Amino acid sequence: MRCSTISRAARLVLRASFARAGARFAQRHSTAFALALLLAMPAAEASEVQLQAPRAFGYVVGDTLTLEADIRLDPGARLDPASLPQPRKVSSWLDLVSVEITPPLGAVPAGAYRLRMTYQSFFSALEPRSLEIPPWPLTIRDGEARRTLSVPAFRFVVSPLRELVPSHGGNPMALQPDILPAPAPLGPDMKKAGLSAAVAALAALGLALAQGWRPFASGRRPLAAAAREIQRRRAEETPQAYRDALVTLHRAFDASAGRRLLKEDLGAFLEEAPALAPEREDIERLFGASRTAFFGAGIPAARSELPYADLVALSGRLARAERQMPRAALQGTVEEAP
């Protein structure tokens, strides 16, 4: 006790004598001293770094800490990009994982930056202890002048993750179990595949309805049905087949118009169903031939008026034209004003 008091006193005496010597030195070289002070001092004091520190306690092995430094620069001063820290292994227990600066250091100098540094500590503490993230010097350039602005050090307390010796016995070296390889989950892809299949099916159904494809056309497109019937029998070159084809087409026109259709009514009907209008000439020929066949000179004369092949071709063209007709018109429920 006494010994330490004496040594403290000795130290005080020593320090005082050094201070006196320093003062004498300063007096003797006062001009040079002031000059040196001026040179050492930066041109302006406005640039500064402020650390937005995270919590300083309660870290275990493997935890990350994000230090944010607000850097404010003098007008005209620029941050030297080369002086920014790079992600690296800082020490055996500390990694600098990532460094971000906003706004990015580009051609346009900004007055204020935020530097975000994420560290990861791998210190395995046996008891709570304080560790330090070292300071980082940043270089500021102002024209020719250079000065160093330091991101301050940060101290934090790490804690142990587990007991030093298990209090309930057991193996202190027992490891947590492996992660077993697991099969890839198929659910999300199954769901997506199901969705695409449903969309494809719905759109295909819509397309089939719009195009009048079988079986979506049955009964509702009489000309198409007639065309199919006639196509089916087109190889038969008999008068009976020709007669049946005429009858079939008449029935189809009747169904399409929603009433019995005679040659005289064609003009009104074609106004109701303009999709068929381009075929007007051939439809009139058909009705003429049919009148010849049933009420006039008979089937051979009608066949010279409208050959069987032409009849078959016409039925196909009519079926195609019918697809362009709105559905309501097919059912004969619309009494459109011309």
Added chain:
Amino acid sequence: MSHTRSFSRARFARRAVTALLAIVVLGALACLIVQGVRLAALARDNATIAALAAGRDLPVAVDASARVLLARAHFLMVRDRLDEAHPLVELLARKGDPAQAAAGWYDLGNARLARALSHLERTQIDPAVPQVRLAKAAYRAALTLDPQFWDAKYNLDVALRLVRDFPEVERDVKEEPQEAPKRVWTDLPGLPKGLP
């Protein structure tokens, strides 16, 4: 005349609807094909993973998926073929799937540490130390990928207590001797088995 015009407009609209529906059908079918191909690949991968888990020694291509690589690496690890497993885990880490890569590093760390512990049980210290160091590096790689990986933290803590390697912190301790309590742990590895 206006009737014909309205009709042609209607026909144009119908054609547009038809074209749109056709495009939708084709697009949905293309999606379906893509999904089907993906599903087939996944099913193949899952078959390989199941076979490896069942103990069949299946080789795995370098361009295999991350899960398959992990399954193969794990197969090798549990059979103590760590020198074959290590490059597979490195390959896995380059696949861009952080969860699988972290699992690979963690399992490799476990395998290395288990080997080190079995050396130590037979008091073979020299071969144990490098295994502990490699295990630590593996756990660190896992924790870099996933800092919230608690099992990796725990096992890294076990490895770090086994062989301590903080030279600058130890130096710190020497500089302020009166602040630090007596070091209970030395740099020598060993199993704490209680007092003699």
